[in-house]
Structure formats: C-alpha cells, structure tokens
Amino acid sequence: METLLDINWRLFAVVTLNGLTLASLYFIVASGFTLIFGLMRIINMAHGSIYLLGGYIGYEVGAATGNWLVALLVAGAVMALAGAALQIAIFGWMQGQDLRQALASIGISIVAADQMLAYWGGSTYQVDLPSYFSSFVSIPLAGGYSAARLLLIGLAVIVGVGLWVVLNRTRIGMLIRAGVDDRDMLEALGKNVPVIFVGVFAIGAGLAGMAGVVGGSVLSLSPGEDARYLLSSLIVVIVGGMGSIPGAAVGALLVAMAETYGLAYTPTYGVVYTFAIMVAVLAFRPQGLMGRAV
Amino acid sequence: MSTETLLAVDDLHVFYGASHVLHGVSLEAGTEPVAIVGRNGMGKTTLCKAVMGLVPARSGSIQVRGRAVTGLRPYQIARTGLGYVPQGRRVFPSLSVEEHLLLTARTRGRWTIERIYEIFPRLAERRSNGGGALSGGEQQMLAIARALLLNPSLLIMDEPTEGLAPVVVNQVTEILKAIRSEGVGLVLVEQNFAVATAVAERLLVMMNGTVALETTASALSRDEDLQRRYLGVSSHAH
Ligand SMILES: Nc1ncnc2c1ncn2[C@@H]1O[C@H](COP(=O)(O)OP(=O)(O)OP(=O)(O)O)[C@@H](O)[C@H]1O
Ligand SMILES: [Mg+2]
Numbered sequence: 001m002e003t004l005l006d007i008n009w010r011l012f013a014v015v016t017l018n019g020l021t022l023a024s025l026y027f028i029v030a031s032g033f034t035l036i037f038g039l040m041r042i043i044n045m046a047h048g049s050i051y052l053l054g055g056y057i058g059y060e061v062g063a064a065t066g067n068w069l070v071a072l073l074v075a076g077a078v079m080a081l082a083g084a085a086l087q088i089a090i091f092g093w094m095q096g097q098d099l100r101q102a103l104a105s106i107g108i109s110i111v112a113a114d115q116m117l118a119y120w121g122g123s124t125y126q127v128d129l130p131s132y133f134s135s136f137v138s139i140p141l142a143g144g145y146s147a148a149r150l151l152l153i154g155l156a157v158i159v160g161v162g163l164w165v166v167l168n169r170t171r172i173g174m175l176i177r178a179g180v181d182d183r184d185m186l187e188a189l190g191k192n193v194p195v196i197f198v199g200v201f202a203i204g205a206g207l208a209g210m211a212g213v214v215g216g217s218v219l220s221l222s223p224g225e226d227a228r229y230l231l232s233s234l235i236v237v238i239v240g241g242m243g244s245i246p247g248a249a250v251g252a253l254l255v256a257m258a259e260t261y262g263l264a265y266t267p268t269y270g271v272v273y274t275f276a277i278m279v280a281v282l283a284f285r286p287q288g289l290m291g292r293a294v
Numbered sequence: 295m296s297t298e299t300l301l302a303v304d305d306l307h308v309f310y311g312a313s314h315v316l317h318g319v320s321l322e323a324g325t326e327p328v329a330i331v332g333r334n335g336m337g338k339t340t341l342c343k344a345v346m347g348l349v350p351a352r353s354g355s356i357q358v359r360g361r362a363v364t365g366l367r368p369y370q371i372a373r374t375g376l377g378y379v380p381q382g383r384r385v386f387p388s389l390s391v392e393e394h395l396l397l398t399a400r401t402r403g404r405w406t407i408e409r410i411y412e413i414f415p416r417l418a419e420r421r422s423n424g425g426g427a428l429s430g431g432e433q434q435m436l437a438i439a440r441a442l443l444l445n446p447s448l449l450i451m452d453e454p455t456e457g458l459a460p461v462v463v464n465q466v467t468e469i470l471k472a473i474r475s476e477g478v479g480l481v482l483v484e485q486n487f488a489v490a491t492a493v494a495e496r497l498l499v500m501m502n503g504t505v506a507l508e509t510t511a512s513a514l515s516r517d518e519d520l521q522r523r524y525l526g527v528s529s530h531a532h
Contacts, residue, residue, distance in 0.1 A: 182384055185386070
C-alpha cells in the first residue's frame with residue numbers, strides 16, 4: 001500500500017515536470033508566433049517549418065563544430081534572416097490581405113517540408129547537448145530527472161523575461177506594443193512600420209529556429225514535427241490571446257499540461273483535453289484568456 | 295490669407311471597393327486655420343485618411359508644402375510635417391501617457407514634453423496611466439499632444455470634440471485656439487458648428503464627397519438657410 005502510494009506520487013511529479021518542460025518548448029515556439037500574429041495579423045503557417053529547419057541547421061552546425069551554443073545561435077540567426085527575407089519578399093507585398101498571406105505561408109510550408117525531407121530524409125535526428133546536460137538531477141518526489149529537460153524550463157524563463165524586458169523597457173518594445181494596438185495610427189505618426197514588421201518577423205522566426213535546436217536536443221527532429229509545433233502554436237495563441245506574451249505562457253502551460261496529464265492518465269482521450277480547452281476558451285472568451293477584444 | 299500653402303489637394307477621388315466616396319475634392323490650406331464641416335458620411339474622415347496615405351487615392355494629387363505625397367507611405371507623409379489627430383482619438387491602450395509622448399517626441403522644435411505637461415496638467419497627473427484608462431477628454435488631449443510633439447507644420451484634426459462633455463468641449467476649443475496662435479497650420483474637421491467657427495474663420499462645407507461651398511464663419515453664421523441646406527442644423531423652428 002505504502003509503495004503504491006509512493007509510486008503514484010513519483011509518477012505524478014514526473015508527469016508534472018514533463019508537462020512543464022513541454023510547456024516551455026511550446027512557449028518558446030509560440031511566443032514568436034503570437035508576436036507576428038498580433039502585430040501583422042499574419043497567421044504564419046510556415047512557423048513550424050522554421051522550427052524544424054532551425055533544428056536541422058542546429059544539428060548540422062553542432063555536428064560540425066561540436067559546440068551546442070554555437071549551433072543554437074547560428075540556427076537562430078539564420079532563421080531570423082530567413083524570417084526577415086520572407087516578410088520583405090513575400091508577406092510585405094500582401095499587407096492587409098490576411099487570407100492571401102496565410103495561403104502563401106501554407107505554400108511555403110509545403111515546399112519547405114518536401115525540401116527538408118529530400119535533404120535530411122525520414123530519419124530521426126538528435127542534436128548533441130553538452131555532456132553535463134545528459135546527467136540527472138535529483139528532484140524531491142520525482143527522484144532523478146533529466147537535466148536537459150530542466151534546461152528547457154530555464155530557457156523558457158530566459159525567453160519570457162527577455163521578451164518582457166524588450167517589450168516593456170525598450171523603445172523598440174514600445175513601438176511593437178503600439179503597433180499591436182493600432183499599426184495604421186502608429187504609421188500615421190511617422191513611424192516606419194514596415195521596418196518594424198521586418199524586425200518582429202526576424203525576432204519571431206529566430207525564436208522558432210532556436211526552439212528547433214532546443215527541441216531537437218531534448219526531444220528529437222523528424223518530418224512532421226513542423227506540423228506538430230505549428231498546431232501547438234496555433235492552439236496556444238488561440239487559448240492565450242493573440243499578441244500577448246503572458247497569454248502565450250498561460251496558453252502553453254494549459255495546453256502542454258492537458259496533453260501530458262491526458263496521455264499519462266487517460267491515454268485514450270489524450271488529445272481530447274487540448275481541444276476541450278480550446279472550445280471552452282472560444283465559447284467564453286473568444287479573444288483568448290489574455291487577449292483584448294478587437 | 296496666408297502666403298505659404300501647406301496643403302494642396304486637387305481633384306482627389308477615393309473609392310472603397312466599388313463605392314465612390316470622394317468625387318474630386320480640391321482645397322488649399324496655409325497657416326490660417328481652415329474648418330471643414332458637413333453632415334455625417336459626407337467623406338470628411340476619408341479625406342483626412344487619404345491625405346495621410348491611410349486610404350489610397352484613385353486619382354488626383356495631394357501636395358504638402360509643394361511636394362507631391364500621393365502614393366507615399368503614411369510614415370513618409372507624416373514626416374513631411376503633418377500631425378494627425380484621428381476621429382475616435384485612437385490612443386494606444388498598451389502605452390502609458392508618458393510613453394505616448396516619448397513615442398513622438400523625437401524632433402527638435404517648440405513642442406517638448408515639458409511644455410505639453412504645462413499646457414495639459416491633466417496628462418502630467420496621469421502620466422503613468424494606460425491609454426485605455428483615460429476619460430474621453432483626456433484621450434483627446436493625449437491624441438493632440440502626441441501629434442504636437444511631432445512639431446508638425448500642419449495639424450489635421452478629425453472631430454476632436456466628438457462625444458465630449460460640454461465643459462471638455464470648451465477646454466478643447468481653448469487648446470485649439472492656443473495652437474492656432476503658435477503658427478501651426480490647422481485643418482479642423484468639426485461637426486460642432488460653434489467649435490468650428492470659434493477656431494477658424496475660413497470654412498469649407500463638404501457634401502457628397504466634394505467641397506460644396508467655401509465660405510467664412512461669419513457669413514455662414516448669419517445665413518440659416520445655408521446652414522440648413524449644408525449642415526442640416528438650424529435654430530429655425532418649424
Ligand atoms: N472602410 C470603409 N469601407 C466602405 N465604406 C466606407 C468605409 N469608411 C467609410 N465608408 C463610407 O464612406 C462614406 C464617407 O465616410 P466618412 O467616414 O469619410 O464620412 P464622414 O464625413 O467622416 O462622416 P462622420 O461625420 O460620420 O464622421 C460613408 O458613406 C461611409 O459609409
Ligand atoms: Mg468622420
């Protein structure tokens with residue numbers, strides 16, 4: 001009896017930690033997605049492709065240099081440039097035409113998925129983490145828990161705090177917030193909104209690219225992950241409210257926890273909970289938990 | 295009449311989809327204030343937006359201080375020296391009062407944040423409040439203040455007294471008079487006839503997407519027939 005109770009608590013603690021780490025990854029991916037969505041009203045359906053491509057690039061750079069941090073930064077930088085290029089070359093020309101932008105981004109994601117499949121094939125990749133992250137950390141109740149997964153929580157906190165500081169304590173953050181509120185008015189006050197758009201697209205894509213490296217280190221990379229993280233980002237942003245970083249955090253937490261607890265305790269209905277949350281939010285607070293009504 | 299032409303609009307046509315909203319608007323504005331009056335839906339806001347580049351012009355030309363701005367992006371047009379105070383105020387809910395002012399206070403000139411706080415003590419009191427937490431009158435003052443901080447040569451104001459309590463309408467009118475005496479050009483769209491005539495002597499009446507009449511405040515005030523015809527307002531009892 002006593003051992004049974006002991007095992008249950010341990011399982012609960014591990015599942016909770018797994019949920020937290022998954023939420024961390026969802027948050028890093030979705031934070032860029034929600035910024036882009038909130039400011040430009042672009043539903044970037046290629047966001048998952050940026051995640052996966054960033055992961056593959058991180059894998060290649062990591063394999064070539066043996067340095068995980070370099071892999072993370074290079075993948076982030078390359079994806080940031082790719083995001084800026086997408087905004088300049090494609091989405092910028094369709095300003096204000098939300099549907100056209102969404103369709104173009106779907107096209108990009110399909111082409112990207114095929115190209116990645118052609119180049120990296122169907123096998124599963126894992127980015128090598130520095131060896132001290134392959135150890136296990138002792139956590140009360142849970143026992144030993146993977147240091148790599150804990151790293152994920154740390155990174156999400158860094159990204160969250162970093163974005164908060166940029167958005168609330170810097171001039172560029174002030175411009176972004178004003179643009180999320182009313183981009184036409186911001187531009188009519190003489191602010192170069194197209195350049196702000198390119199910058200925010202680069203930040204969002206860079207975060208997704210880095211998330212790909214982190215996800216590829218702690219979990220793994222394979223075809224189909226792009227669609228998975230796009231879907232999770234979409235749900236997180238719908239639940240949290242578009243354009244809101246705290247909303248992305250709350251949304252990521254809810255979605256990842258529901259998914260993880262669901263899979264652990266009621267495997268048959270695992271995915272149902274995520275959609276139940278989404279339906280409930282849409283029914284009672286269509287603008288999302290932290291979103292403003294438009 | 296002033297000698298310097300700040301804004302010149304010539305034969306401007308604007309469409310929303312298939313609906314033809316501005317039918318060849320022409321007007322000039324200098325440092326002397328101009329009020330544009332006219333009933334609901336006559337195209338006053340559309341004219342302001344077209345000048346700012348927020349809606350595209352189908353044909354016609356817009357010049358700011360002799361420079362053609364048709365087809366430029368709104369930020370480029372604003373940088374030629376236009377300050378825009380939009381209908382409905384459109385302050386940013388996510389920005390504090392102070393941030394609104396910091397946002398636009400980037401140019402050198404006579405308008406500084408300190409001066410704004412002197413003229414609008416209410417904004418100084420509420421400097422850390424969010425834009426959404428302000429009253430209608432405070433929002434209007436903020437919208438005017440952030441446009442002034444661009445140190446524009448011409449201010450375009452779209453119904454700044456709409457929806458305000460009478461005492462606040464008077465405050466805003468006094469502010470507009472003060473701005474007038476600062477040498478800033480003023481194009482004032484205003485449905486409140488008393489405010490329009492108190493601020494500007496030169497009046498343009500818009501009707502069905504054109505400037506139907508150019509007149510003076512004193513002439514229109516005297517002529518109730520004209521008022522009824524163009525504005526649908528009159529002190530005449532039937
Ligand atoms: N975005 C839009 N799409 C389609 N039609 C529009 C749009 N905005 C305005 N209109 C129409 O264009 C015409 C002119 O509108 P506008 O807002 O310029 O008038 P206004 O003179 O400013 O009116 P008000 O005094 O009520 O502010 C109206 O018939 C209006 O219904
Ligand atoms: Mg109007």
